[in-house]
Amino acid sequence: MATQTVFGPLSCEASRARIPIYSNASRPLLLFCALLVCAHSACAQFQQPFVFSTGGAVMTRNDQTGVLTPVQGSPYAAATFQTLDAQGRFLFGLGTNGIHMYQVDATTGAFAEVPHSPFASSNTNQPAFIAVEPTGQYLAVVNRQGTNPGESSIDTFKIDAANLALVPVSGSLLELDSTVIGAGADLKNRHFYLFLGPNFLSPNLQLHSNSELNDYAIDPPTGLLSGSTSQPGNVGRCFAMDPQGRFLVIGQGQNQGQVGIVPIAAVSGVLGAPAITILATSVFPIEISTEVTGKFLYLTDSNTASPPVHIYAIDPQTLALAETASSPLPGFTSVPAFMGDPTGPFMYSLSGTAIQANMTDPQTGYFVPVPGTSISAPGVDGSFVFSIPPGQQNLVGPVATLTPTSLSLGSVTVGSPSPAQTVILTSTGDQALSLSLISITGANASDFSESDTCQAPSILQPSKSCAISVIFTPSATGQRLATLAVTDNAPGSPQPVQLDGTGVAPPPPQPAVTLVPGSISFPTTTQGTTSGPVTVTVTSSGTAMLHISSVVIGGNNPGDFTMTNGCAATAYAVNAACTITVTFAPLAVGLRTAMITITDDAPDSPQSVQLSGTGSAPPSTKPAVTLTPSSVSFPTITEGTTSGPQTVTVTSSGAATLHISSVVLGGTNSSDFNMTNGCTATAYAVNATCSISVTFAPLATGPRAATVTLTDDAPDSPQVINIGGSANPAITIGAAPGGSTSVTITAGQTAQFNLELTPGAGYTGGVSLSCSGAPLAATCQLPSPVQVSNGNPVPFTVMVTTSGGAVVFPVPNAPPPGPFVYIRYLSLVALGMLLLILVARKSNFPSLQPAAGFAVRRNMAVIALLTLLWVAGCGGGSAALAPVPPHVVTPSGTSTITVTPSATSSSGKSLQLQPIQLVK
Structure with a gap:
């Protein structure tokens, strides 16, 4: 007995006019694959209701509270199952081209894949759905791909429990003429249902707009299929199953959208006649889902990025749809992907490894989280398969759920109240819960008190909750027991919540001290002055007389603080008080600290009061x-x-x-x-x-x-x-427009540099220019002082004149010598000969008389004098020509000429100006 939703909710293709136009013909197939493994519920031979997650977790569920509890050993290995054997022995799951088989421990819920799994037949081709039958002998597999393009198929397997295997049933193949877009089964596994959409690959044009709903059953003796086919409309689009097996939903339409509610017979599982609701023209259902109460349907009809989710109320008699005033569903952009409890009022939402039970608000169709049902556990992330123990029925009528069902309020001192603890009362049935009384009874009822938001007598509608707070104030020591009782119209009334707590004796009387304030921070005080007084109140706050033995001041800077002790009495009765007054007179600048220590007979003696203050320097008496x-x-x-x-x-x-x-x-x-x-x-x-x-x-x-x-x-x-x-700069020298600071000439030419003086803003005056670095035989010509004014450029020219090539000047002819020149030469020769004769005579007659010697020396002196006169006369009579000066030429090569400006400030001071260098 199972209810299964495999492909729904699905997105369906749009159509317009009379000819269906599909922008993405393969989209239903893609969604078919993506939503292969979904929630499955089955009646199986388990003694308690289990929830199996494809993430590997196994949990027990409480259909009264909605709480899921992981079993010991959970999680197991992640799996791909989607169907539970009716006998509670196996889980079956879909592989790429095979069927996975997992053996289940009926007591613990533990599961493991059997040897040789997965299994397949020659017809197995992308399996998409598995259905079982009540005896647990056979299962049927719906294949996404059939023999021909665009078709699907079904074949069956025998469940060999002894050998842990699946054996194909010969002759069981059934070819389907179109694509399956949704499938499900009833809770008792008697029938399974396939919804077929268009087959665009078929040569039969009628199948291009197909909408076909098939009802099948597996024959337990043979494993063969039998069934019926209906065509409720055209262009099948989407599919959904009621989680509790009362009906299925189809979405279809070619020119206008239609939603059909098809009832499932409770006794036989056979499909009834559909109740068709027509949507607006060119408005087609995209996604559909339902919820556990069977009162609401959720639908999207737009392919936009964030479409609204419409809420429709289902008429319980006619199954007609009417959009609610509360529509659309807030916070959703696609239909809710919640998993419904087949025997409880809960819809489970999943976020990562956290799962939350929700109930449906009967007025709005909104989902309301159930307090105390949120859990986070490994392996819960996946699709769920719910087991239904034999004989378990859906919750009908008023149901009262109390969470938790017992409170332990701990150990509390006699006469003192405990912190409050809360019990949530939820109406979890499908009818309103009528509350008549909330009371506390039992052996020690007077030790417990309650306050609540239920306001009995009152009516609590389905899914609504109220809170009951309990406080424990023991009147005696030891364990104290009572019962919180909720009296209502639900079965089992009054519903109990067991209360317990322990009263402990109060401690023996002892003194205690309360200091107000517990510390003192003085404002900044000038060194040499004293702050205003601050008072500390010492209160005897215990249960016995307080005896103070000493009050002293100490710490880092006790001399900066002055204490007046008003707690000099020897004893202080309970609640009596005394005061200690403190002033601050800093002896130095900066942070100053100290501490008052009180020694007494309280358990936490000594007590202390921290003192602090900042000293500031006194004002100066000196000039500044x-x-x-x-x-x-x-x-x-x-x-x-x-x-x-x-x-x-x-x-x-x-x-x-x-x-x-x-x-x-x-x-x-x-x-x-x-x-x-x-x-x-x-x-x-x-x-x-x-x-x-x-x-x-x-x-x-x-x-x-x-x-x-x-x-x-x-x-x-x-x-x-x-x-x-x-x-x-006051002056900037640079090339004038069209000018240059570099000129090439040959010797003898004049280099001309066209420059300009640019004064800085606000500067006016005369600028003198000087030139240095001119080459040999070149001259530099500069203008006289240039007047400049306030940023206006003034052009000027620098001329460098060079000297040309060398010239050879002729030497004039010498005049012919006169006749006296030759006579001077002959006389010079005669004098020389005479001198030689005299010298010879001197040497030949050494015995000459002194007088004769003297005469010889006299004659030689005369000859020498005559020779000297001749020479002088010769020189004085000559006429020599003046020497011709050499011609200097400017050498070739590169010369750097520096033009330096000079100017003065308005006060006549010389300015430091930058020169400019010219290259010739």
Whole structure:
């Protein structure tokens, strides 16, 4: 006995006009595969209801509360089952081209795949659905692919329990003329149902709009199939099963959508006549699902990304549909994929490894989580197969579910209340629960009290809940017992919740201390002053008299705190109080801490009160200086110009008269700044001010910095004002438009450089130019001082003249010698000969008289004098020509000529200007 939904809810294809147009002809087949393994319920020989998850978990379920509890040993290996053997021996699942078989322990629910599994016949081709029959001898397999394209098929297997195998039944193959888009079975496994859609691959055009509902049964003696076929409409689209086996739902339609509710006979399982509800023209069902009460149907009719989920109420008599006022279903963009309890009022939603039981609100059709049913356990993520023990029936009529069914309120001191614990009362039947009384009875009923939101007498509609809170206040020691009783119109009334708790004797009387406040943080206090007093109240808060033996102050800085002890009595009765007063007088700057320690006869003695405060320095009695601003930054200006003044205000901000001895401008570029000192008085009273004015007159480019230093009698003297600014060039030299700084010429030519002077913004004046680096025999010609004004370029020309190639000057002819020249030569020869004669005579007559010797020497002297006169006369009579100077030529090669500008600031100071280099 089983109810099974294999392919539904499914998405179905759209059609329009009279000819069905399918944008994706294979989409039903893809969805068929994707939703192969779904929830399955079966009546089986188990003594308790199990839930098997394809994720491997096995759980027992409580159809009264909805709670699922994993069995010992869960989870097992993940599996692919979807059908439970009616005898409770096996689970069967779908493989790619075979049937998996798992053996189940009927007592524990444990399962394991049998040897040689999976099994197949020659006809097995992408199996999609498995149905069993009540005797447990056979099963039927629906194959997605049949013999011909676009067709499906069914064949059957014998369940060989002894050999743990599936054996194909000869001659059981049944060919279906179209594609199966949904299948299910009744709870008692007597019949299974197939819903067929279009077959676009068939040559039979009628099958292109097919909508066929087939009802089959497996013959227990032979394993062969018998059945009936109906065609409730055309273009089958989607399918759903009632989780409790009362009806199935089909979605179809070619020109307009239709939804059919087909009843299932409770006694035989045979399908009845469908009740067709017509949707609007060109509105077709896409997905369909139902819920366990059988009162609501959920439907989408749009292929948009987030379609609304419509809620339809099912008329219990006619099975007609009507959209509810509560439609659409909030929070859903597809029909709910919940798994319905076949014998309880619960729909189970799954999120990862967490599962939650929900009930259907009978007025709105919304799903309401059942308190206390959410669990998280490994292996629960998958499709569920529900077992139904023999004889178990659906919950009908009013049902009261209490969660939990007992409360233990723990050990509580006699006379003291425990924390409240809560019991949830839920109406889990299909009829309203009428509450008449909620009471506490039993041996120690007076020790327990309840308060609730049920407000009996009252009516609790199906799926609705209320809360009952219980408090335990023991009147005696030992175990105390009672019963919370809920009296209503449900079977088993009054429903009990067992209550227990233990009363413990109160502890013997003992003193205790309460300190208020438990710590003191004083505000910041100036060193040398005393804070306001703060009082600590000491209360005897125990159950016996308190005896204080000492109150002392200690810690890191006890000298900074003064305590007045008002707790000097020897004993304090219960609830009596005394006070301790503390003041803070810091002896140093910064955080100061201490601690008051109270020693007494309370169990937690000694008690302490933490003290803290921050000491601040006393105000100064000396002069002080405040500079506003403390630094000066000038905006960028042009070299050679002067900025507007900036003023620094000097304030005598101390507690005594300020005496300024000097104000000096200095630093790296002090010549670029001008200072006007307005602080020349000898003394400045407290809060008096003076000013120092500074201007920026840069003589060079780039960042410029200086300082103004004040020397005075303040403790932090000297004070320094940092001054800064940046300057752009006063003059920039460059090539004029169309000009160049490089010229190539030959010797003798003149190099011409067309340049321009560009003054910086605001600069006006004369610029002198000088030239250096001209090559040999070249001259550099520059214009006289050039006047420039405020950023306007002024063109000028530099001329470099060179010297040409060498010239050989002729030497003039010498005049012919005169006649006297030759006479001078002959006389010179005669004098020479005479000299030789005299020398010879001297050597031949060494015995000459002294007088004769003297005469010889005299004659030789005369001859020498005559020779000298001749030479002089010869020179003085000559006429020599002046030498011809050499011609210098400018050498070849590259020459670098530097043109250097010079200018002054408005105050006449020289500026540092950048030269330009010209290449010849």
